[in-house]
Each structure stands twice: as C-alpha cells, then as structure tokens.
Amino acid sequence: GQNIDQPTEMTATEGAIVQINCTYQTSGFNGLFWYQQHAGEAPTFLSYNVLDGLEEKGRFSSFLSRSKGYSYLLLKELQMKDSASYLCAVGYSNYQLIWGAGTKLIIKP
C-alpha cells in the first residue's frame, strides 16, 4: 500500500525552530500537501510541493525530495498558536490522496 510516515508527536519551545518529517512511497507521486489542524477544528491548507526544493511562506517552509520520498515542514519562531497537528498528504497519479496520521506539535513556553 501507499503508506505515509510521520512522527506521532513532537515538542518544541516557543521561539525555536522545529522540523516535521514525512516519508512516502515514490511510485506514482504527483505532489505533496501539508495541512494544519488545531484540536477540534478542520484541517487547513499550508503548502503544496510538486518539484524538489524548499518553498518558503513566512515562518513556514516546506521541502521536497522526490527521489528520496521525503518532505519536511519547517516552522520558525514558534508561537503558542502553532500548537496543532500537522498532516502530510501525498497525491498519486491515480488521483488518490493518501493522508498521514498527523504529527501533534506541542509548544512549551
């Protein structure tokens, strides 16, 4: 099957930097999404990577390596409001979108 692997939980300190990794199976890869989901709320879109490299959007950046089946989401200058789950989702050429179970990020003051 097409498994998406990401850590279950991470803890970081306010003001610091954290990197959330995601690995996936490369066959048929079309693109990779990152979504943010606060507790009790709906997922909201953060980024979409199709090509290799780093895409920066303010405090958030997303990196993709297609050959390695690897992506990461980098969050800088962490704020308490960044406490949330971060979902990695991979689109495949059969128009399937496979979701990881999410990484719960806990920010400590």
Added chain:
Amino acid sequence: DAGITQSPRYKITETGRQVTLMCHQTWSHSYMFWYRQDLGHGLRLIYYSAAADITDKGEVPDGYVVSRSKTENFPLTLESATRSQTSVYFCASSEGLAGAAEQFFGPGTRLTVL
C-alpha cells in the same frame, strides 16, 4: 455565508438507526469528498464526487451512501449505524482532482453511535 458548512455539528444516535450528515458549499467546486478521522489514522476517504450525479467509492465506503443531485450539496447517509462508525466526519471540496488541488474542509460532524 460563503464557504463549506456541515450539519449537524454533533450527533448522538443508536445502533441500527439511519443518520444523514449534510454538507453544503458555496464555491461551486466540482469535487466534493467525505472523510472520517479516527485517532491513530490519517483522514480516510469514504466517498467522493466529481460533479452532480457522479459519485465514487473511496477507501472505506461500506455502510455509507452518498448522493449529489446539486453541485453544492453532498449528503452522507449511514444506512444502519454501527458503533464502529463513531468518528469525526469531514466534508471537503476542491476545484481539482484529489492529489492535484487544495481541499477546503468543513468544520466537521462529531458522530457518536451508542
């Protein structure tokens, strides 16, 4: 209001009852999706629709029925609810196919089956 809405937001029902979850979007997006979200699992696709009157099964369709008579509405029916269908259900819409375009999610329906 613009966007995507779901109703009810919370529902408690009993095993064997029929339940319908409603989803409405105002963007005229062609594609609509129903997911369930359970602890320890990623979002799992139940059904999706590419346009009015076009629906197809996702990863976990058993026990669910959908219809799409109008572009803006995509109701999900649990024909005979079971405890294993206790979950949070999200409806989403998109301008493009799954895996190729951003999806916009409704606020979710938390369903408990007793």
